[in-house]
Amino acid sequence: MSMIRPKCFLIIALVILFSSYAEAQVGVLKGRVTSSSDAKENITIKILGLNKSVKTNQSGYYAFEPIPLGSYEIVFSAIGYQSKKQKIAVDKNEQILNVEMMLSESSLNDVVITGVNRATELRKSPVPIAVLSKKAMDQNVNTNLIEAIVKGIPGVSAVTTGPNVSKPFIRGLGYNRVLTLYDGLRQEGQQWGDEHGIEVDEYGIIRAEVVKGPASLTYGSDALAGVINMIPYNPNFEDGKLKGDVSLNYQSNNGLAASSLGLAYIKNDWKYTFRATGKTAHSYNNRVDGYVYGTGFREYNLSASARVDKKWGFSKTAITYYDNLMEIPDGSRDSLSRRFTRQILDDGDDIKNRPIVPENELKSYVINPLHQHIQHYRFYNTSQFKLGNSDLNILIGAQQSVRREYNHPTLPDQAGLYVVLNTLNYDLKYNLPDFAGIESTFGVNGMLQGNRSKAATDFPIPDYDLFDVGAFYFAKKSLGKIDISGGIRVDRRNINWNNFYVGTNQQTGFGEQVDVNSPGANLQFPSFNKNYYGLSGSVGFTYNISEKLLIKANLARGYRAPNITEIGSNGLDPGAHIVYLGNRTFKPEFNLQEDIGIIAYLKDADISMEFFNNNIQNYIYQSRLTDANGNPVVIVPGNLTYQYQQSKARLYGAEFSVNLHPSQLKWLTFNNSLAYVVGLNKNEELVNQHGRAAKYLPFIPPLQIRSEIKLTAQNTKGTFDKPYIKFDAAIFADQNKFYALDDTESFTAGYALFNAGLGSTLKSKAGKAILDVFIQCDNVFNTAYQSNLNRLKYFEYYNSSPNGRMGIYNMGRNLSFKIIAPF
Template identity: 80%
Template structure:
């Protein structure tokens, strides 16, 4: 009898506990208008959410008692509200003060837990979709370059931009998609980022070593591209249709996105298509070999429960992109094309017909890149602690077709399979310390298929790293730091290359094949790295703060740096690696001062970065100083290793006078110097070897923008803006063996207008953007444009060398809500 009574007693107690769970909901507004995408967090717990399109939010299953709600978001002063819950529904509305500063925004990249920008000592920048939409962008990385000082890109035409952070790029910049590291043969000069630009709603950029959280390849920093997560009323199907046209290369882009919420489930779907013919400028005309065609698909499903959430997503990327090589007729400077394999003379090729320059058709010499991604990210809550798990698989398939006599035969054909894992446990707070322990890494397998060129061997790679990170707030001071240990193994077996009897091209063969030669002897090596960081933020006041951080980064050599020995047909480069290379280590010091004044935001960031075992490319020359030609029509680069130092600054001054709320005047400056500290080269070659390659010049950007504060007819808050981008001469370049040459400075003037169109009842019809880049059609060459060096004559008939960047480009974009 006692047992049933005890059971019933416990049952009713548990029912009472369940009944006492409270609900908190409300609406977030600013200036009497609802505000979406505001972060709402319950302090002392791991529960957070965002306001929807109507400004509404809701928490369920909250234990009764006292708690604090914190509201924060880009452009708004954070607000803290203390409430008492009694087991029913509590209504908490919040009206936020509008600000021009983004210091109260919450970031998730490189900090392990959601953290306000003002509390993180690590330099982090945020770029919203709104900012990206208001600029002319030919790809996602270009949008980030325009919006974040200190970020640049090495380009190969309009569809390939490789991000650089403070003068460092390639495998030193880790790119993430929704927190999952992007793996797609990023060692190649012309290998871009395989992501749908229309599917990204936010980008977070860590400027500085982030090896503590991510391990190898985050030596320079991290770019996290975050896709859309729906947050609106239950039971609704919403979406958008984007159409974009750009005049310079006739780029036509369209994207359809859909989202649905039912109960605790959120679903998304997006399909995108882009196509463009060759781009043009007033020096070269239409640049042969720069057309592209791109398709993207993505879908996700997420469920949020009181125990946490889980999200599963899949993406598909498919890109057909031509391969420019810059060959021309010596007198007319018209572009020529390759029609022979054996016997090809790059200076005596036929001229490209006009009909093939202005066409959307992809020519036979092109790249075909496909990327598949499937991943799951989950959070499991345990009281005041939580476990975050991210597991994903991805496949990158790259084919580069470079045989005009056999167009269906790929020169390069590699398949990279990657399995990623990332586990982080956020421990309960202890003595005010928020701690995280984690382990992450990846397994990779790369295989060549039916190819003729083999710049790298088939290899296997395994990464694992463990870290501890902690942060603590002590009044006006926020301190954070941690330590990490990494191990990477990379190995491959003997790789033989022979000659195909039918085609005469190269092919992978077995060791006993009579035509076979050992191109890649077997290799097996472990690389170890110890990294960490320590930083603090001193909040002198709500309007003035100082940040300081010191971090040690680690990067194991990538596959081309230690294993390459062959032609990459897409880059037109023969790579020669060095298997004795050691890992790179760097020590970077950052200090920043940020002031939020009545009518201005001012930010000054200084950095100094010393790198041990820095790896870079240099053209290979013979004893007489002449370029070594292993494959005719292609350059030969040998990897080098030495010490290096980079230092510089980023300054932003953004004016937003309260007396003229319609006006904003934003200015930024970025400057970096890269010094080669290879003493042997310096003693032998002097200034020619003094600087590092791919270092951007001094850059200054300024923008004046006027935005109507009230609707003008159907136009809701229309704006007009004009901006100027100034790039100084780059006379600090790696001149040894003519690897780089002097680059003249230039100034580009851009402009744009845009607005939301709404009905009288306030329903959004669409958003429109009309923009112009390089309004005055300036002929210029960026020192980070690889096409600048696509030249095969010592002199030219017009005194010009290489290929110039894009000329005037008009863009029209419309986004229609569904």
């Protein structure tokens, strides 16, 4: 015993000694992050090589404790700010490092969250991603959010049905191939139709991120062409304050009047937001058609959110409501005067012998009896739980889309189409601890969906149920000047429906849903049950030649299951004036896309060149249906008939941008972009039989060039803070590469649109911002034009016209006045 005790004391002494020594070798790194002297919350600070990261609190403070003494490289990053690297030696018990963050103008160092496994610098992502800020949106004339994105990001276009419906296309691919997200939650409405827009309040969006290329790896089906993530406002200011803004906008062409009130409040760990928006407009006009009957709308939006931030992470719960009354144009008119006519009969209606619309109704804000009523409800929670050096992200959301299309003038309260779509979305992502410099994520996401027809007369699609599930693994690693990322994903989607019978209502004479035992019951949709499987993935790298020059390359395989209208449709969509015919045997689409880009951020210019090649298997597209004699098949009088086709396809093209900002002329910016895409139908049998008429794909945008010169004062001129004036042009080439088979599309002449605008922030004598003012004029010279992606171009019921103009033209000159008053 006497010999053991000295050994025990020796061991204890050594433990105490080494513990004291170890304790002496660790320290604390802390500091504060600000921007323009304001504290910044949720700035991510990472110590390279230690796999440690923290975020700033509401007051902008952060702390690492304890960490070993030594020299480190610290990275500060956040969405909307330029990333910042700082070297520091932690050589004492407490080291202070304060940092000032600079707002990003979508530079290489901007941080994005869309299409990546976790917040990532733009420069590190090999996938082409573009960012559009609210500032850029405010400085243009927009009637909806997608229109703003189209104007601001090369390679993005839109199929339109009047001023309030814009469906995004990315590099020639659209419909369900472009996945739209709201705050990371996939947008689920009745988005399969041409005339179905995106149910989002444009005034509540602070930023849009666009992935150009397959993003199925992260999101599963429907991201074959890319992703548009619309990110709402997240308040970040002093605790205990209530702030907000009032936005007002008037546009002269269609008399659009819009107003929006936003509120934000922060108390302790909680953040609250609220927004209410209203918009109304009568029919738009151009110098060929005058006022285009049936293009007015009235839209309301409400949204609210509550977020709590704690040491364990954060949790945000939000709710949104969208309500839109939108007229349905059909393009019917008098054959001689070309004045628009309107339908007043159901039975016995002659589309070429309708009464002319009175002049006073063309400029009326009263929604006409033939209209759509779209309502969209969204409720979701997104949370992050910090687990040491890893974190778990959970997103759960519920949505309901209600769509009514009223097309019966003799029974205006009877909906032709009435569908209710309920969707439950789930998304779980686990960001694993960094291992050997590898950042990786494992995720599972999908949705449960059900669509039901209500008291309607037309049934273009069956009642269906859908279940979607997919799992993925994504990883990235930096090797010196090379950043590598990639991953793999597997998906399964089940879609099914029961027998769906339609009969005739004896009182109204219209169609109605009936059961199998009803007299005259017709089986319009035989039962269906099928599983679709998809394997997708990507691999790419970014080579940082220098801090300002890099090369990106990416190879991605995307997947998309056929949507409900492509496999199940068999009836009239009243709002589109189209009878759709689907095909139950369609296979999923798969594409293989190669991207390569060269990007340079120089002292006086930003230059980018992006090239892509996209081969698609089982590509699904619309084609007009004709009989054996080549005449259009008419199932419902006054409505076109389209049948879906499937074949191989190839799309290739490029985007170039040169943005000049001379360092010696800081008041001058000159931005230029070019986007070009060709879509080829690779159905060799069809092309050999019909030649050039079947060579190209439908809905492919032509070559387009955008150019803007902007002059901005660099200081305050009286009450005007940094006033600007700008001039821009959008030039579209002829589209002679179109799908002409069965007159599905026709040649579209090129055109040029010239726009001008000015604006400024008005400040008080104390230097406080009072008002932001924007005045913009689009189509200054009132050019008459037709976009090849404008569906109204094909709303024509005659073989010739007295003025030689066929179909409906796009909007003419439009002067916009917009003010935003913060408080």
